[in-house]
Amino acid sequence: QKEVEQNSGPLSVPEGAIASLNCTYSDRGSQSFFWYRQYSGKSPELIMSIYSNGDKEDGRFTAQLNKASQYVSLHIRDSQPSDSATYLCAVIAGGSQGNLIFGKGTKLSVKP
Amino acid sequence: NAGVMQNPRHLVRRRGQEARLRCSPMKGHSHVYWYRQLPEEGLKFMVYLQKENIIDESGMPKERFSAEFPKEGPSILRIQQVVRGDSAAYFCASSQQGPPETQYFGPGTRLLVL
Numbered sequence: 001q002k003e004v005e006q007n008s009g010p011l012s013v014p015e016g017a018i019a020s021l022n023c024t025y026s027d028r029g030s031q032s033f034f035w036y037r038q039y040s041g042k043s044p045e046l047i048m049s050i051y052s053n054g055d056k057e058d059g060r061f062t063a064q065l066n067k068a069s070q071y072v073s074l075h076i077r078d079s080q081p082s083d084s085a086t087y088l089c090a091v092i093a094g095g096s097q098g099n100l101i102f103g104k105g106t107k108l109s110v111k112p
Numbered sequence: 113n114a115g116v117m118q119n120p121r122h123l124v125r126r127r128g129q130e131a132r133l134r135c136s137p138m139k140g141h142s143h144v145y146w147y148r149q150l151p152e153e154g155l156k157f158m159v160y161l162q163k164e165n166i167i168d169e170s171g172m173p174k175e176r177f178s179a180e181f182p183k184e185g186p187s188i189l190r191i192q193q194v195v196r197g198d199s200a201a202y203f204c205a206s207s208q209q210g211p212p213e214t215q216y217f218g219p220g221t222r223l224l225v226l
Binding site: 031032034036042043044045046049051088090092097098099100101102103104105 | 143145147153154155156157160167168170171203205210211212214215216217218219220
């Protein structure tokens with residue numbers, strides 16, 4: 001059973017701080033990794049995709065991938081109350097036809 | 113450029129009825145994926161389709177569920193003889209190319225079975 005694990009939280013950070021979200025995955029053959037944000041009652045919205053080891057930055061968001069450790073993270077700089085949401089880690093497992101395997105999500109709360 | 117469209121946004125059915133959920137992918141996208149999100153659960157893959165073809169249905173329950181993506185028109189997820197356990201949010205996603213292209217999600221259909 002291919003799995004994606006996330007700490008369910010809630011993760012609470014003060015406004016302006018860095019929020020760090022972590023994810024591990026079980027399938028060593030996984031090649032593609034995504035972070036989605038989901039507000040309550042809404043659909044998932046893509047934040048970042050990452051395919052290679054290392055860091056990828058986009059505005060206030062930085063994704064990090066370490067395939068050897070089967071670990072992917074998302075860091076949000078200068079966190080805002082509007083960043084309060086559930087963050088979903090998703091992986092396309094090796095050998096699959098391309099469906100996303102999602103973690104259960106980490107709930108982030110940014111306090112003003 | 114319109115995003116992924118799903119309708120209806122909310123659907124109420126009584127046990128034993130049929131539910132039909134529709135998904136129109138983003139313009140230029142020919143790959144459609146259906147996912148289900150049960151209350152307090154993560155998103156689970158159901159089926160992956162291209163026009164007129166089912167590519168992967170490994171996540172579909174063996175009975176009562178079917179999906180299609182005809183040459184013309186939206187993709188349809190059909191649930192026959194619904195039960196209370198089918199109550200969930202059903203999301204459709206689309207991509208322009210196949211994996212590992214990014215999948216963009218529609219607003220979802222919230223199905224409630226009474």
